[in-house]
Amino acid sequence: MTVYQLTVEGLESAGQQSLHRLADWLRGDEVVGDQAEVELSRAPLRKGDMGAAFETVQIVVDSGFQLASLIVAIAAWRRTQPAEGKVVIEGNQVRVTLDTDDPEKIRRIAQALEDPS
Template sequence: MTHVRLTLHGTQNTQEFRSLHRWLRDGAPELRSAGVAVRDVGEDPAPGEMGGAFEVIQLLVEHGAGWGSLAVALAAWWEAHRPRSSVTFERDGVKVTLTGAELRDEEAVRRALARLEQEDAA
């Protein structure tokens, strides 16, 4: 099982982070069937409260098909929400950051995630 941390960077990152977290969480059955688990690290904060632990989405990717399903989910989220934030994935010290233009391109997302997946073979 591969542990991946996902963070957002940008002026709207708190709102967009909550949106992405809900998107991935609500798509959990499809992601789970592909071997991806969205790990809740905190509850949604009350209006006006800081998020605390709600700053990172932790993903557990079980096998290769999960990377593709995650890429599809992220590209779909970008299409639906057109975020301003960039997304950074981190695994075992390896970081990959995607901008808005890259996030809308499912193949760009797949290539970025493939860099993290390759760490499995190393």
């Protein structure tokens, strides 16, 4: 099992609502919703954080999951948002920012998450 943490940047005024909408969107996606566990969770506190951490969308997938499906679903969700937000994806000790729907960039993001070496 692999766990990915998703956060939304650049939509601060709608931060928590954006996370809830993203989680709902991913649960409703044909591939992601069927093959991954999608939950809202507390972000782990980082060194220097004060107070409670924001929620994240947590994605739990099996080894056979096609990560590109998750990236494409997130890119599709971003196109439905009124403002340009970025989705930060953390997993496999890698942190990437999805701020595009360019297929080549999406492919590179998926590759970076799948092969962190």
